[in-house]
Amino acid sequence: xxxxxxxxxxxxxxxxxGRTRRQVLHGVRFELMEGxxxxxxxxxxxxxxxxxxxxxxxxxxxxxxVVHHTERxxxxxxxxxxxxxxxxxxxxxxxxxxxxxxxxxxAERAEMVxxxxxxxxxxERYLERLPAALSGGQRQRVSIAAALIRRPQFVIADExxxxxxxxxxxxxxxxxxxxxxxxxxxxxxxxxxxxxxxEMCGRVMIMQGGRIVEAGTVEEVFDAPExxxxxQLLRASRGSC
Amino acid sequence: xxxxxxxxxxxxxxxxxxSLLAFLAFSVIPGDPAVLQLGVNATPEALxxxxxxxxxxxSVFVRYFEWLGEMMSGEMGQSFAHGVSVRELVGDRLxxxxxxxxxxxLMTLGIALPVGVLGAGGxxxxxxxxxxxxxxxxxxxxxxxxPPLFLGLVLTFVFGVxxxxxxxxxxxxxxxxxxxxLFYMLFPALAIALPKAAMVVRVIRSSVRDELRKDYVQTAVxxxxxxxxxxxxxxxxxxxxxxxxxxALTLIMMITDSIVVEQVFSIPxxxxxxxxxxxxxxxxxxxxxxxxxxxxxxxxxxxxxxxARGIDRRIVF
Numbered sequence: 140x141x142x143x144x145x146x147x148x149x150x151x152x153x154x155x156x157g158r159t160r161r162q163v164l165h166g167v168r169f170e171l172m173e174g175x176x177x178x179x180x181x182x183x184x185x186x187x188x189x190x191x192x193x194x195x196x197x198x199x200x201x202x203x204x205v206v207h208h209t210e211r212x213x214x215x216x217x218x219x220x221x222x223x224x225x226x227x228x229x230x231x232x233x234x235x236x237x238x239x240x241x242x243x244x245x246a247e248r249a250e251m252v253x254x255x256x257x258x259x260x261x262x263e264r265y266l267e268r269l270p271a272a273l274s275g276g277q278r279q280r281v282s283i284a285a286a287l288i289r290r291p292q293f294v295i296a297d298e299x300x301x302x303x304x305x306x307x308x309x310x311x312x313x314x315x316x317x318x319x320x321x322x323x324x325x326x327x328x329x330x331x332x333x334x335x336x337x338e339m340c341g342r343v344m345i346m347q348g349g350r351i352v353e354a355g356t357v358e359e360v361f362d363a364p365e366x367x368x369x370x371q372l373l374r375a376s377r378g379s380c
Numbered sequence: 381x382x383x384x385x386x387x388x389x390x391x392x393x394x395x396x397x398x399s400l401l402a403f404l405a406f407s408v409i410p411g412d413p414a415v416l417q418l419g420v421n422a423t424p425e426a427l428x429x430x431x432x433x434x435x436x437x438x439s440v441f442v443r444y445f446e447w448l449g450e451m452m453s454g455e456m457g458q459s460f461a462h463g464v465s466v467r468e469l470v471g472d473r474l475x476x477x478x479x480x481x482x483x484x485x486l487m488t489l490g491i492a493l494p495v496g497v498l499g500a501g502g503x504x505x506x507x508x509x510x511x512x513x514x515x516x517x518x519x520x521x522x523x524x525x526x527p528p529l530f531l532g533l534v535l536t537f538v539f540g541v542x543x544x545x546x547x548x549x550x551x552x553x554x555x556x557x558x559x560x561x562l563f564y565m566l567f568p569a570l571a572i573a574l575p576k577a578a579m580v581v582r583v584i585r586s587s588v589r590d591e592l593r594k595d596y597v598q599t600a601v602x603x604x605x606x607x608x609x610x611x612x613x614x615x616x617x618x619x620x621x622x623x624x625x626x627x628a629l630t631l632i633m634m635i636t637d638s639i640v641v642e643q644v645f646s647i648p649x650x651x652x653x654x655x656x657x658x659x660x661x662x663x664x665x666x667x668x669x670x671x672x673x674x675x676x677x678x679x680x681x682x683x684x685x686x687x688a689r690g691i692d693r694r695i696v697f
Contacts, residue, residue, distance in 0.1 A: 195602050214602040221595035226617045235613075239604045285603065 143208060144293050144325055145171040145194065150203035152186070152193050152349075163189050164201070164349045171293070176319060176326045178336035178357070180372065181346030187329045190346075191295050194327070209293050212327075213286035217298035219278035223270040229256075230266040233284045240289060251288060258321075259284045259314060276307035280314065287318065297329045312339060333376040337361060345369045383689060387682045395675055399451065402670040403444050406663045413460050413661045434460060447664075451671065457664035461657070466668045470650060474672065475554070477642070477649035480572070481634045483565055487573035488580060488630060495577070496584030496623075500611065516581075523578030528637040532571040532644035539567055549646040568645040572637045576630040583626045587619040621688045628684040632677050 152164035163186045171177050181187050192198040194205055195214055213236075216222035223232055233252045237243045243251070253263065259280040270278055279299065286294055296315065300308040316339065318324055330336050336343055337357055344354040345368065353366040364370045414430040415422070431437050435446070450457045456466035499516045540548035546567060552560035591597065592615065600614045639651030650669060657665035 197598065197601055211604065214599070216595060216599055218595055222599045224596040224600065224614050224618070227614075235600075235605075236603050239609070282599075285599075 141172045141174060143170040144173050145208065145212075145327075146204070146206040147194070148204040148206075150190075150193065150201060150205065152189050152198060152201040154189070155200070160200075162349065164193070167203075167349075167351055169344060169351065169354065171325055171327060173292070174319075174323050174325055175342065176328055176340045178340035178343035179327060179329045179346060180331065180333065180336055180343060182331060185346045186349040187346055188297055189349075191297050191327070191329060194295060207293075210289075210291060212293040212295050213289070213291045215279070215282050215286050215294060215296040215299045218302050219275055219282050220270070220302070222282060223278055225270055228267050228269055229261070229273070229281050232270075232281055233288055236285060236289045252284075255284045255288050258287070258318065260310075274307075275303050276310060279303060279307075279311050283311075283314065283318070287322070287324075290322065292323070293325045293327075295327045295329070298331070299328070300335065301330070301332065308335075315339070333361070333372065345372065384686050387686060391678050391682050394678055395671070398674040398678075399448060399667075399671050400444065402667050402674070403447060404440065406667060407440050407443075413663060416661050417460065447667070451668065456668040459657075459662055459665050461660045461662040461665070466664050469665060470653065470668060470672075472553075472555075473648060473650040473653050476647060477638050477651055479554075480565055480569055480638050480641070480647065480649060481631065483562075483569035484572035484576070484634050484638070485627075485631045487569055488576045489627065491573065491577040492580035492584065492627075496581040497611075497616070499581060500585050500588035500615075516585075520578040520581050523574050524582070526575055527640075528571045528575060529640045529644060531574060532568060532641050535567045535571050536644065551645070551647055564645075565647075568638075568641045568647060571641050571644070572634050576634065576637075579630060580623070580627055584619070584623055587622055588615055591615045591618055620691055624688060624691070625684055628680050632680055635673055635676070 147170070148168050150164055150167040151162060153160050154163045155161075167186075167190060169177075179187050179190070189198060191214070193201050195212060227235070230252060233255060234248050237248045237251060252266075256262065256265065261277065261280055261284070265273070265277070265281075270281070273281065283299075299315065300311050303311060312335065315326065315328075319326060326339075328336065328339055340357050342355065343357050343360050344351045345360065345366065346352070347368045353360060353364065353369045360369060361373065364373055412427075413434065414427045414436065418426055418430060428437070435443060447457055454467055456470065458464070459466055459469050462469055495516070499513070536548045539545040546564060550564070552564050554561040588611070592610075597610060597614060600610050605613065635651075638649065639655065641647070642649040642651040643655075650672075653665065654669045656662075657669070
C-alpha cells in the first residue's frame with residue numbers, strides 16, 4: 140500500500156582529505172516509505188551525516204543512485220545555534236524557502252509563516268527576533284518551521300535534539316511526532332541516542348564504518364540484535380547486565 | 381540615536397585630553413624655539429625678548445588655556461617660523477591632504493569591494509576557478525607588501541615619465557583649476573589606495589571563506605539557495621561589519637601614507653607641513669596638526685561604531 144519516497148541503491152561516497160580520497164560510505168542501500176520514521180543509528184564518524192548530505196545533494200562526490208519520489212527533502216540540523224543565520228530574523232528565516240520557491244505574495248507568505256509558527260508553538264512576538272534572542276529549544280522550533288514551511292513530505296533530521304536540554308528534547312520530539320501525525324511526514328531520523336530512536340521510529344538502520352550492518356523494525360533490531368556491533372551499542376545504552 | 385550622542389560626548393572629552401597631552405608634550409621635550417630662530421650666538425637679552433614675544437615666559441597652564449581659546453576660535457595660534465596664523469598656514473593644506481585621503485579611500489573601496497566580492501564568489505560556488513584565485517592571491521600579496529613611497533615612484537615613472545600622462549612635480553592648486561587638481565591627485569591617491577585595497581580584498585576573501593564553513597551556510601544551501609544567493613543573502617550581510625571596520629582602519633592608516641606620498645609627488649599638503657614644522661620646532665603648527673589628526677582618527681572611529689551598530693543590532697558596547 141505505502142510507496143517508497145526515497146530509494147538509495149549501492150551508494151559509495153568519498154571525502155577528500157588533502158590529496159587522498161577516502162571512502163566514507165560503502166554500498167549503502169535502503170528505501171524510505173511514505174509516512175515512515177526511519178532511524179539511522181551509529182557513532183560519530185560512521186557516515187550518518189555524510190549519507191544525509193548526499194541525499195540532500197550537498198555532497199558531489201559519490202557513485203550509486205539516489206532516487207527521490209518527492210520534492211527536495213528538507214533538513215533539520217543538529218546545532219540550532221549555528222544552523223540559523225545570525226543576522227536573519229525569525230520571520231526571514233522561516234519565510235526564505237517560500238521566497239526561493241517564488242510564486243507567493245507577501246500577504247500569503249506572512250499568513251503561512253504565522254500558521255507555521257503556530258504549528259511549532261511560537262507566536263508573533265518572536266517574528267522580529269534574531270537567533271541570539273532565542274533559547275536553544277526555540278531556535279530548533281524555528282529551524283523545524285523553516286524546514287516545514289513548504290510542506291515537504293520528507294524531512295531529514297540530523298541529531299535534532301542532541302544539543303538540547305533533556306526537558307526541551309522531549310518537547311521537540313513531541314513536536315516532531317505531532318507533525319508526523321498531522322501532516323503525514325516521513326522522517327529520516329539520525330541519532331546516536333537509542334532511546335530516541337526506540338520511541339520515534341518504526342524501522343531502524345545501524346551504521347558502522349560507512350556500512351549499514353543491520354536493519355529492520357525497531358522491535359527486531361532492539362530485541363534480537365544479530366550483528367555484534369548492534370549488541371555492543373545496546374549494551375552500552377542499557378548499561379551492563 | 382542616544383548611542384550616537386553618547387559617542388559624541390566621549391569624543392569631545394577625549395579630544396580635550398589629547399589637546400592637553402599634545403600641548404604638554406611640547407613644553408617638556410628639549411629644544412628652544414627662540415634659540416632655533418635666532419641662532420646659538422644670540423644674546424640672552426634678545427632670546428628673552430623673543431620668548432616673551434612668543435609668550436613662552438608664562439606658565440604652562442596659562443599658555444594652554446590661551447591656546448585652547450585660540451584653537452576654538454579657529455585661529456589656532458601663531459606660527460613661530462612663518463609669522464602668520466596657523467589657520468592661514470594650515471587651511472588649504474588640510475583641504476589638499478583631506479581630499480588626497482578621501483580620493484584614496486574611495487579608490488580603495490571602488491577597487492576592493494567588487495574585486496573582493498567577485499573573488500570570494502569563486503570560493504562560494506562549486507566552480508572554484510583555481511588559476512584565477514591563485515593569481516588574485518598573488519597580486520594582493522605583492523600589492524600589500526609594496527610601500528606607497530615605492531608605488532608612488534613607480535606610478536610617477538610609468539605615468540609621468542614614460543607615458544607622460546601627467547607632469548611630475550607640476551602640482552596644480554585647486555584654487556587654479558579643480559579639474560587639473562583632481563587629475564594630478566589621481567596618481568598619488570592611487571599610490572595610497574592600491575596597498576590598502578589589496579588588504580581589504582584579503583579581509584573580504586578570508587571573511588567569506590571563514591563564513592562559508594559555518595553551519596548556517598549549509599542550512600541555507602539545503603533550503604535551496606544557489607551559490608549566488610548564499611553569498612549575497614547570507615554571507616555578505618554577516619561580514620559587512622568586520623569588513624567595514626577594517627576599511628575604516630585603512631582610512632586612518634592613510635594619514636601616514638599621505639605624509640610620505642606628498643613628498644614623492646611634491647604636494648603642498650598638511651603632511652609635508654607637519655614634517656617641516658617638527659624640524660623647525662614650530663610648536664603651534666605641530667600642536668594644531670596633532671589635534672586635527674587626533675580629531676580625525678576619533679571621528680572615523682565614532683562614525684564606524686555608529687554605522688556598525690546601525691547595521692548590526694547584535695553589537696552591544
